[in-house]
Amino acid sequence: MTAAREAVRPKTGRVEMRDIVKRFPGVLANSGVCFDVVPGEVHALLGENGAGKSTLMRQLYGMYRPDSGQIIVDGTVRNFRSPADAIAAGIGMIHQHFMLVPTMTVAQNVALGLPSGRGPFTDTKGVSKEVTRLGNEYGLKVDPDAFVWQLSVGEQQRVEIIKALYRGAGLVILDEPTAVLTPQEVEDLFTTFRTMLTEGHSLIFISHKLYEVKAISDRVTVLRDGQVVGSGRTCDLSQQDLVHMMVGREVKDPDPRPHTPGPELVKMQGLKAMGDRGLEALRGIDLSIRSGEILGLAGVSGNGQKELAECLAGMRKLSSGKLLVEGHDMTNATVNERFDRGMAFIPEERMRDGAIREFTVGENVFLHDHMSKRFRRWIFLSFDRMREHALSLVELFSVKTPSLEVPIKNLSGGNIQKLIMARELSRDPFFLVAAQPTRGVDIGASEYIHDSLLAQREKGMAILLISEDLDELRGLSDRIAVMYEGGIIGIVDRGSSTVEELGFMMAGVTLEQMRKDGASTGKACP
Amino acid sequence: MRPSARSLNESERYCVRSLIFIDMPETRAKLLQSLSPRVGQNVKTGESRARLGNLMPSATTTGKPLRKGAPIDWTKVVLNGAMPLAGVLAALAIAGIFLALLKVDPLTAYKSLVDGALGSTFGLTQTLVKATPLLLVGLGICIAFRANVINIGAEGQIIMGALAGAALPLSMPGLPGFVLVPLACIGGFAAGAFWGFIPGILKARLRVNEILSTIMMNAIALQFMNFLLQGPLMDPENVRRGTFLAQSARLPKEVWLPRLVPQTLLHSGLFIAIILAVVVYIFLWRTTIGYQIRAVGLSPDASGYAGIDVRANIALSMTLAGGFAGLAGVIEVIGVQHRLLEGLTSGYGFTGIVAALLGGLHPIGLIPASVVFGGLLVGADKMQRAVQIPSSLVTAILGMIVLFVSGAGIWAKSWAAKRLAGRPQGTEATK
Structure with a gap:
């Protein structure tokens, strides 16, 4: 069996993507992207969120089909209909979210979907042996008979890599493989990569983290807005070059409105919390926000901003640390206690957490306040007051809706966000957490939301603005804190930082370090 | 580009925006009036909506004023009414093929079905008698479904309710009816509610799958009743005669619900059920608790962010569902059987789910739906006797009706969605 596998294992040769164009409704995800990998190299794919990296790789892996352009494997044009075709051509992909069955063993997961070596019967022993052999060969130690649910995230990733190798992948695509790993696990993973390279495999490495890209890759291609903005040998490019390519764009001047923040309203002391995958997502956050101040929170997604917002909203438990709002300890407060103390939230997932899709515009307006005396008489809802309130919000925030009785899902994203914003502000909070308030919102609504935030700042509100849009952060924030791997890597005053500096901090x-060296760690050109 | 109130200048706009957050309508209106009489009028009363529309053209889609009610979509009305009917007819047509295969004339069979359900006073009243517990059970199912909890445990909850509804009057003979009837009803509701609360709290606290736990609770309730009927609750008369029939003694006459039509089983419990349907409708759509239950059912995430206690509402919805099923048990005991006996539930706990689905999980829609199912149950008996077909085929027909009706609903929805998508101004118009 082992011999047979060796025979069919293809050493995938040069893989080339030519002029790839992929459109989604309203978005040009890839426009004329060229990309190639040769055996024995690591080609890093760099870019901000939404730059089109994952889309490009999913086309290579057969999950999407390009609208136009060619995928050439070993000199022949291929037309992958599904990942199965891509796997047959020797391409493997390790997704950010693992595709494993938790209730099955490692060996069973590896063999899943493949014909058995023993006809109709499972060949667990044979597979186990092969898993152990691959593990030893590539430094991917994992017990083939362990159940996947028993494994740590790092071990699960090893299973995924073994799965790809077992299926004979010559080219392995890794979508942000280090995002879920501890530094030691990253080291081990890189060792595995080097072994794979000497065996003639090639790797595509998708990442945000510059030092990792510098450390492991031979070539790098930078995508922005679906286009290749730069490509070359990693050793020829400095971190500065890479950051510039990633974020480089016309930079608007920050909003010059003068103002002076008041006393400190919010204090976070050493906030720690676990993420969904059981890793520590927040590793000690210390921040303070003053009255009349917008504190921007920058960072590549997945570095703990989401978890921080959830902790502040009371939707995720803090494992340690303290949250003080106006001197009151809100660390373990319930959601309603937070509301009563004047906290308000604009959640990142507005359609999941901020509104109920099937409820009408009117019903959504008093989602938080339906228990307040203003909107109820005993247990009965006061629809007249609700209507009055909803109408004033709809009109004064220019929410475009045919009536108050339509389900909110019929509104555009911008109008939903304006309504959520109006609802939260109508509760007259003095501490607002706004997570990605303008993501996916049209320009008009964005400006409206920005104006509202600035107006509230002038009224003395403390605002934590979590965003991935550096222009937005630089335009609105008085200070910008950058999150990286669950901690605050740096805080800069508005105006004193360049986009490049922020980009550097977001990349770790x-x-x-920036001042010390022009940042040229990593491989030296031969 | 930016939507703005064109006739107000920047500072006025800012004032207006800040002022709406003052929590006193009168003060707010006064302040607004001092700012600009036109705006004050509008925001205070909401009367001059059209003028406000002129003031802020961007507030509405097409310059139309905001209307009080949503426009009536007649296509939707027709679809909602006609689709279930078409589903029933399609199911009957396909069942007709099965009947033909059994060498039974489908038309004769269906004629006997309609005859049995509607053809006589007794048939008609029997239909309503069977509709009553279905309606009560279905109300509970509706509440649970609205919280996104599926209550398969109505059978067990009916039994617990019936047990309490029989045991309470039996243990307190001699009390007048106006005390005994409410006592039995409240006791039965409480017993059923308790039986629903257990799986409810298990789901809320420990995420125990409510489908599995309620099914097991059914088995426990059934055996518990069997035990009581074989022992403590067994009719002393039976014991004396040595027949040992598994049934309780006859309840005191005071607790019997009055019969509406002489010589039939139709009793006043029907009115209780219909009144409760209206109460449940008001509860779900007009009260804070109903609002919370629906919010939790539609989006636990958003509800949690809004400070709604998701777990409490899940547990509450199961408790209420159990209560209504328990009440169905009481009504069956004091309205129809007048004693507790084996096989009392007649599968109402399961048929009630189906009726609730047919009724669109809406308390008012449930009223006709339970009458339809009551009629099908009664008519099926007649059909079975008239044309000699196995009773399991009747069950199959009922199942097919549900399948077709819910299938028609889904089809109608996707059809409507396609129609909207094909119309560029549809949802886009709100942008």
Whole structure:
């Protein structure tokens, strides 16, 4: 069996993607992207969220089909209809979210979907042996008979890599493989990569983290807005070049409105919390926000911003640390206690957490306040007051809706966000957490939301603005804190930082490191 | 580009925006009036909506004023009414093929079905008698479904309700009816509610699958009743005669619900059920608790962010569902059987789910739906006797009706969605 597998294992040769164009409704995800990998190299794919990296790779893996352009494997044009075709051509992909069956063993997961070596019967022993052999060969130690639910995230990733190798992948695509790993696990993973390279495999490495890209890759291609903005040998490019390519764009001047923040309203002391995958997502956050201040929170998604917002909203438990709002300890407060103390939230997933899709515009307006005396008499809802309130919000925030009785899902994203914003502000909070308030919102609504935030700042509100849009952060924030791997890597004053500096910090380079060296760690050109 | 109130200048607009957050309508209106009489009028009373529309053209889609009610979509009305009917007819047509295969004339069979359900006073009243417990059970199912909880445990909850509804009057003979009847009803409701609360709290606290737990609770309730009927609750008369029939003694006459039509089983419990249907409708759509239950059912995430206690509402919805099923048990005991006996539930706990689905999980829609199912149950008996077909085929027909009706609903929805998508101004118009 082992011999047979060796025979069919293809050493995938040069893989080339030519002029790939992929459209989604309203978005040009890839426009004329060229990309190639040769055996024995690591080609890094770099870019911000939404730059089109994952879309490009999903086309290579047969999950999407390009609208136009060619995928050439070993000199022949291929037309992958499904991942099965891509796997047959020797391409494997390790997704950010693992595709494993938790209740099955490692060996069973590896063999899943493949014909058995023993006809109709499972060949667990044979597979186990092969898993152990691959593990030893590539430094991917994992017990083939362990159940996947028993494994740590790092071990699960190893299973995924073994799965790809077992299926004979010559080219392995890794979508942000280090996002879920501890630093030690990252080291081990890189060792595995080097072994794979000497065996003639090639790797595509999708990442945000510059030092990792510098450390492991031979070539790098940077995508922005669906287009290739730069490509070359990693050793020829400095971190500065890469950051510039990633974020480089016309930078608007920050909003010059003068103002002076008041006293400190919100204090976070050493906030720690676990993420969904059982890793520590927040590793000690210390921040303070003053009255009349917008504190921007920058960072590549997945570095703990989501978890921080959830902790502040009371939807995720803090494992340690303290949250003080106006001197009151809100660390373990319930959601309603937080409301009563004047906290308000604009959640990142507005359609999941901020509104109920099937409820009407009117019903959504008093989602938080239906228990307040204003909107109820005993247990009965006061629809007249609700209507009055909803109408005033709809009109004064220019929410475009045919009536109050339509389900909110019929409104556009911008109008839903304006309504959520109006609802939260109508509760007259003094601490607002706004997570990605303008993501997916049209320009008009964005400006409206920005104006509202600035107006509230002038009224003395403390605002935590979590965003991935650096322009938005630089335009609105008085200070910008950058999150990286669950901690605050640096805080800069508005105006004193360049987009490049923020980009560096988002990629894990502290200000001190930046000043120390022009950042040329990594491989040297031969 | 930016939507703005064109006739107000920047500072006025800012004032208006800040002022709406003052929690006193009168003060707010006064302040607004001092700012701009036109705006004050509008926001205070909402009367001059059209003028406000002129003031802020961007507030509405097409310049139309905001209307009080949503426009009536007649296609939707027709679809909602006609689709279930078409589903029933399609199911009957396909069942007709099965009947033909059994060498039974489908038309004769269906004629006997309609005859049995509607053809006589007794048939008609029997239809309503069977509709009553279905309606009560279905109300509970509706509440649970609205919280996104599926209550398969109505059978067990009926039994617990019936047990309490029989045991309470039996243990307190001599009390007048106006005390005994409410006592039995409240006791039965409480017993059923308790039986629903257990799986409810298990789901809320420990995420125990409510479908599995309620099914097991059914088995426990059934055996518990069997035990009581074989022992403590067994009719002393039976014991004396040595027949040992598994049934309780006859309840005191005071607790019997009055019969509406002489010589039939139709009793006043029907009115209780219909009144409760209206109460449940008001509960779900007009009260804070109903609002919370629906919110939790539609989006636990958004509800949690809004400070609604998701777990409490899940447990509450199961408790209420159990209560209504328990009440169905009481009504069956004091309205129809006048004693507790084996096989009392007649599968109402399951048929009630089906009726609730046919009624669109809406308390008012449930009223005709339970009458339809009551009629099908009664008519099926007649059909079975008239044309000699196995009773399991009747069950199959009922199942097919549900399948077709819910299938028609889904089809209608996707059809409507396609129609909207094909119309560029549809949802886009709100942008």
